[in-house]
Amino acid sequence: MFGELLKGLQTTLRYMFRPPVTVQYPDVKRPVRERFRGRHELKRFANGQERCIGCSLCSAACPADAILVVPAENNLEQPTSPGERYAATYEINMLRCIFCGYCEDACPTNAIVLEHQYELSFYDRQTSIYTKDMLLVPPDQGHGEIPPILTQLGDKRPSPPAQIDL
Amino acid sequence: MHFEKPVRLGDLILLDRERCILCGRCVRFQDEIAGDAVLGYGTRGRNWHIISKSDPPFDSKFSGNTTDICPVGALTTADFRFRARAWELRPVPSICNHCPVGCNITFDMRYQQIMRVMPRENAAVNDIWICDKGRFGHRFVESQERLTQPLVRRGDRLEPATWNEALDLIATRLADIQARHGGEAIGGLAGERLANEDLFLFQRLFRDMLNSPNLDHHCGSPAEPPDDELGVLLGPGSGTNLMELGKGTTVLVIGADPEEEAPIYRLRLRGIADRGGELIVAHTRPTRLEASATHALRYRPGSGALLARALLSLVFAQVGSSKLSQRTPGIAELETAAKKLKLASAAQGLGLDEAAITAAAERIMQADHVLIVYGADTLSSGPSLAHDLGCLLLLLGKAGKPNSGMLPLLPQGNSRGALDMGIRPDKGPGYTALEKRGLSAAEMWGAALEGRIRAMYVLGLDPAAVHPQTHAALAKLDFLIVQDMFLSETAQQAHVVLPAASVVERDGSYTNAERRVQRARKGRETPGESRPEWLVIQDIAQRLSGLIHASNGHDASSRKAGKGKRSERKAASSEEAAVLSSLLLRWDYMTVSDVALDIAEIVPGYSGITHEALGRTGTIGNWGRQTNEAFYYDGTNYENTEGIGIQYPARAEQSNFRFSVKPYEVKPFSGDQRYPFVLLVQKVLYDSDPLLRDSRVLPHVSAAYVALNTADAQRLGIRSGARVRVTSAAGSLELSARVFADMPAGSVLIPALLADAPVAQLQTGPQTRVTVELIEG
Numbered sequence: 001m002f003g004e005l006l007k008g009l010q011t012t013l014r015y016m017f018r019p020p021v022t023v024q025y026p027d028v029k030r031p032v033r034e035r036f037r038g039r040h041e042l043k044r045f046a047n048g049q050e051r052c053i054g055c056s057l058c059s060a061a062c063p064a065d066a067i068l069v070v071p072a073e074n075n076l077e078q079p080t081s082p083g084e085r086y087a088a089t090y091e092i093n094m095l096r097c098i099f100c101g102y103c104e105d106a107c108p109t110n111a112i113v114l115e116h117q118y119e120l121s122f123y124d125r126q127t128s129i130y131t132k133d134m135l136l137v138p139p140d141q142g143h144g145e146i147p148p149i150l151t152q153l154g155d156k157r158p159s160p161p162a163q164i165d166l
Numbered sequence: 167m168h169f170e171k172p173v174r175l176g177d178l179i180l181l182d183r184e185r186c187i188l189c190g191r192c193v194r195f196q197d198e199i200a201g202d203a204v205l206g207y208g209t210r211g212r213n214w215h216i217i218s219k220s221d222p223p224f225d226s227k228f229s230g231n232t233t234d235i236c237p238v239g240a241l242t243t244a245d246f247r248f249r250a251r252a253w254e255l256r257p258v259p260s261i262c263n264h265c266p267v268g269c270n271i272t273f274d275m276r277y278q279q280i281m282r283v284m285p286r287e288n289a290a291v292n293d294i295w296i297c298d299k300g301r302f303g304h305r306f307v308e309s310q311e312r313l314t315q316p317l318v319r320r321g322d323r324l325e326p327a328t329w330n331e332a333l334d335l336i337a338t339r340l341a342d343i344q345a346r347h348g349g350e351a352i353g354g355l356a357g358e359r360l361a362n363e364d365l366f367l368f369q370r371l372f373r374d375m376l377n378s379p380n381l382d383h384h385c386g387s388p389a390e391p392p393d394d395e396l397g398v399l400l401g402p403g404s405g406t407n408l409m410e411l412g413k414g415t416t417v418l419v420i421g422a423d424p425e426e427e428a429p430i431y432r433l434r435l436r437g438i439a440d441r442g443g444e445l446i447v448a449h450t451r452p453t454r455l456e457a458s459a460t461h462a463l464r465y466r467p468g469s470g471a472l473l474a475r476a477l478l479s480l481v482f483a484q485v486g487s488s489k490l491s492q493r494t495p496g497i498a499e500l501e502t503a504a505k506k507l508k509l510a511s512a513a514q515g516l517g518l519d520e521a522a523i524t525a526a527a528e529r530i531m532q533a534d535h536v537l538i539v540y541g542a543d544t545l546s547s548g549p550s551l552a553h554d555l556g557c558l559l560l561l562l563g564k565a566g567k568p569n570s571g572m573l574p575l576l577p578q579g580n581s582r583g584a585l586d587m588g589i590r591p592d593k594g595p596g597y598t599a600l601e602k603r604g605l606s607a608a609e610m611w612g613a614a615l616e617g618r619i620r621a622m623y624v625l626g627l628d629p630a631a632v633h634p635q636t637h638a639a640l641a642k643l644d645f646l647i648v649q650d651m652f653l654s655e656t657a658q659q660a661h662v663v664l665p666a667a668s669v670v671e672r673d674g675s676y677t678n679a680e681r682r683v684q685r686a687r688k689g690r691e692t693p694g695e696s697r698p699e700w701l702v703i704q705d706i707a708q709r710l711s712g713l714i715h716a717s718n719g720h721d722a723s724s725r726k727a728g729k730g731k732r733s734e735r736k737a738a739s740s741e742e743a744a745v746l747s748s749l750l751l752r753w754d755y756m757t758v759s760d761v762a763l764d765i766a767e768i769v770p771g772y773s774g775i776t777h778e779a780l781g782r783t784g785t786i787g788n789w790g791r792q793t794n795e796a797f798y799y800d801g802t803n804y805e806n807t808e809g810i811g812i813q814y815p816a817r818a819e820q821s822n823f824r825f826s827v828k829p830y831e832v833k834p835f836s837g838d839q840r841y842p843f844v845l846l847v848q849k850v851l852y853d854s855d856p857l858l859r860d861s862r863v864l865p866h867v868s869a870a871y872v873a874l875n876t877a878d879a880q881r882l883g884i885r886s887g888a889r890v891r892v893t894s895a896a897g898s899l900e901l902s903a904r905v906f907a908d909m910p911a912g913s914v915l916i917p918a919l920l921a922d923a924p925v926a927q928l929q930t931g932p933q934t935r936v937t938v939e940l941i942e943g
Contacts, residue, residue, distance in 0.1 A: 054248070
C-alpha cells in the first residue's frame with residue numbers, strides 16, 4: 001500500500017518541475033490555431049472598398065439562419081463595393097451562429113472571414129446581433145495584414161483568404 | 167472582356183451585357199407576343215447587343231415580361247434589381263385588380279415587404295404574362311401615406327381615434343338617421359376594386375340592416391356607363407379558352423381599346439389573329455390593336471349604334487328571326503326596325519364603305535366561334551350598341567356556346583363582382599329583381615343637395631376627385647363615412663375616416679370580365695390599425711343590430727323573398743323559415759371564407775364557388791413545367807399551384823334562358839351648331855390612379871391634354887402645345903392641345919382620369935358636344 005502511495009506521488013513530483021499548461025486567463029491569452037473560427041469580420045479591398053457585394057450567399061449557406069443581408073444598388077459615382085450591388089444591411093446573430101464557417105466557404109469575394117476573436121458574451125439578446133458597423137473592419141485595414149496570432153507565433157504569412165484578390 | 171453596365175433599355179428595364187447571351191428571347195417576345203417591335207440588335211460582331219429601337223425607349227406596356235423569360239438574368243427591372251435574392255422570397259398568390267383581366271400574380275414578399283410582382287400561369291386568364299401596370303403598380307401598398315388609424319372629425323379637423331370610438335359613433339349616427347329619416351336617407355357607394363366578400367356584406371349592411379336601397383358602385387359622373395348585364399347573360403360560355411382559338415373564329419372588337427383598358431386582352435386577341443382567326447377592330451379612332459386586325463373599321467364618333475344595327479340587319483337578312491321568336495320576346499319588332507335601315511344610308515352615316523360592312527358581317531356569319539369584345543366607348547355610348555350585338559349572337563345561335571359570347575371590358579378589376587353582388591340600385595345579388603329601386607350614385611348627389619340623403623358610406627371610391635361637382639353634395643351631408651387606404655379628397659370631407667386594407671393584406675375573391683372568380687391570399691399584415699373592409703362592415707352591423715330594433719329583423723326575411731336560390735327552395739315550414747331568417751341575419755363571420763360560403767349559398771350563379779373550390783387547379787396551361795425541363799427553359803414565372811379560379815356559367819347556357827329584346831331606336835348622329843365637336847373620353851392605362859403612387863410607371867403618366875384632328879386644328883389655328891379651352895353645356899376646361907392626323911374629324915379626345923383634367927366637369931351625357939377655342943398658342 002505504501003509503495004502504491006509513493007508511485008502516485010512520483011507522478012506529482014515529476015509534474016512539479018515541469019512548466020504549467022494552464023494560463024492566467026484573462027490576463028494571459030493562449031494563442032489559437034491558425035484555422036480557428038471565431039468572430040466574423042467583413043474585409044476590404046486595398047482601395048478601401050468593401051469586399052462584400054451583398055450577394056446573400058453566406059446567408060443562404062448558413063445552417064443556423066444567423067445572417068441577414070439586405071442588398072441595395074451601388075451609387076456608381078461612389079461605389080461602396082465593386083460591381084452594382086452592396087450590402088446595405090449585414091447582420092449576424094451571434095447567439096444563432098454555430099461558427100461552422102460555411103459562410104466563409106460560400107463567400108465569392110472572401111469578404112467574410114472568421115477571425116480569432118472568441119470573447120463573445122452579451123447581457124441581452126439584442127446585443128448579440130452584430131451589425132455591419134461592428135463586423136466591418138476600419139477603412140485602412142482588412143486587406144492582407146498579418147493576423148495577430150501569426151505575428152505572435154513569429155510567422156510572417158498574411159492570412160490565406162486575404163491573399164486572394166478579385 | 168468587360169462592358170459598361172447597366173445599359174438602360176428603358177426606364178424600367180436594364181440590360182447587363184456581360185450576362186447577355188444574345189438568345190433574342192426578349193426581341194422575339196416583343197415582336198411575336200406583345201406585338202410591340204421595340205427591341206432589336208445593334209451593331210455586329212463582338213459588339214453585337216440588344217438595343218431599344220423606340221422613342222421613348224422600350225415603349226411597351228409588357229416590358230417587364232422580358233425579364234421573366236431572360237434565361238441568364240441579363241435583363242432586370244429597375245423595380246426589383248438587387249433588392250433581394252429569389253430564394254429569400256415568400257410567394258403569395260394573388261390577383262391583380264388594376265383592370266378587368268384579373269391576371270393571376272404572385273407577390274414575392276420578404277418579411278413584410280413586397281419585393282416584386284410576378285405572373286402566375288393561368289391559361290384561361292393571362293398565360294404567363296402580366297402588364298407593367300400590374301408588375302410595377304403595387305408600390306402603393308407600402309406607401310407612407312397609407313392611413314393607419316381611424317380618424318374622427320372634431321370641429322374642422324380629422325383627429326385620430328380608436329376603432330371603438332369610431333365604430334360607436336358610426337353606429338349611433340346611422341341608427342339615429344335611420345330612425346328619424348328612414349333607410350332611404352342613407353346612401354352607400356362601394357368601389358369596383360373591393361373583393362366580392364366586402365361587396366356582398368356591404369349590400370347586406372344596407373339592404374338588411376339599414377333598410378336602404380341606395381347602393382351603387384359608380385361615382386355618379388354624367389357619362390358613366392350603364393351597368394352591363396350582357397357579359398353575364400350572353401357572356402362567353404363555360405370552357406372558353408382564348409388561347410385555343412384561331413381559324414374559324416371571328417372576333418369583333420368594337421368601341422374598345424384593349425391596350426389601355428385591359429392590356430392582356432390585346433395579347434390574347436392578336437394571338438387569335440396570328441393563329442388564323444379573323445379580328446375585326448371597329449373604333450372611332452386608331453387603337454393599338456388595329457395594327458393586328460384582319461379587318462379594320464373606323465366609324466364616325468357617335469355612330470357605333472348604327473354600325474351594330476347595320477350588322478344586325480345584314481344578319482337578319484341572312485338568318486331570319488323565326489327560330490328565336492319563342493324565347494326572345496320582342497325579336498320581331500327588332501327585325502322590322504333593323505330591316506328599315508338601308509345599308510347605303512347607314513354606310514353614309516358611319517363614313518364607311520358598304521362593302522366593308524358587308525365583309526365584316528360575312529366574316530361574323532361564317533365563323534364557328536364569334537366573340538364580341540366591347541369596351542369603354544361602347545359601354546358609354548348608350549345601351550343599344552351592345553344590345554344589338556347581343557341579338558346578333560342570339561340570331562347566329564352562338565349565345566352560351568364555348569368560345570363565343572359577349573365580352574365587356576369593364577372599367578375596373580372587380581366591376582363584374584360589384585354587379586354580381588348587387589352593388590347597384592336596381593338589382594340584388596345575382597341580378598335578382600328588387601321590389602324597390604334605390605337611388606343611383608348620380609341621383610344620390612341630387613338627393614343629398616335636397617336633403618333627402620342625410621348620410622353616406624363611401625367605401626374605396628373617391629367621387630370628389632373624379633367628379634368635382636360632388637363636393638357641394640358631400641358638404642351637405644349630416645354624416646359621411648369614408649373607408650379608404652389613403653386620405654382621398656372625399657375622405658377629407660368625411661366625419662369618420664376608416665383605414666382599409668390593400669389587396670395583399672387580406673383574403674378575398676374577385677370576378678374578372680369573363681366571369682371567372684379567383685382567389686387572392688393574404689401576404690402581409692395591415693399597416694397600423696387598419697383592417698379589412700369586410701371585418702369593419704361586420705363590426706358596424708353588429709353594433710347597429712343593438713340599436714336598430716327587431717322590426718327590421720322580421721321584414722328582412724320577407725324582403726329576401728325575391729332573393730336567389732335560398733328563397734327558390736320556398737321554406738315550407740315556419741321552422742325552416744326561422745332557420746332561414748337567422749342565417750340571413752348572420753353577422754358572425756370568422757373568416758372571409760365563411761362569407762364566401764354564404765355567397766355560394768345565396769347569390770345565383772355563385773353556387774359551389776367556395777374558397778376551397780377556388781383553390782383547386784385544373785388545366786393550368788402548357789408554358790411552364792415541361793416534361794423535360796432540361797430542354798425547355800420556362801422562365802421564372804410561377805407554376806400555379808394555388809388555384810385557377812372558377813368561371814361561372816353564362817345565363818345563356820341555362821335551358822330556361824329567355825332574353826327580352828328591346829327594339830331601341832337608332833338615330834343617325836346629328837351635329838350641333840353651338841358645340842360642333844364630339845367629346846371622346848379615352849380610358850388610359852397609366853392614369854392618375856391613386857394606386858399608382860410610388861410606382862416606377864409614374865413617369866409614364868401623361869399630363870392632361872386634348873387631342874384634335876389636324877384639319878380641325880388648322881381651321882381653329884391650334885398647334886400642338888397651345889392652350890385651348892374646351893367648353894360644353896355643363897362647363898369648361900383649359901388644357902394643352904395635341905394635334906394628330908389620325909384623329910377622327912369633328913371630335914376631340916381627352917384622356918380620362920388624369921390630374922387637373924376632371925372630364926366629368928364637361929360631360930353632359932354619353933356623347934357630350936363641346937366647342938374648342940384657342941387661348942394662346
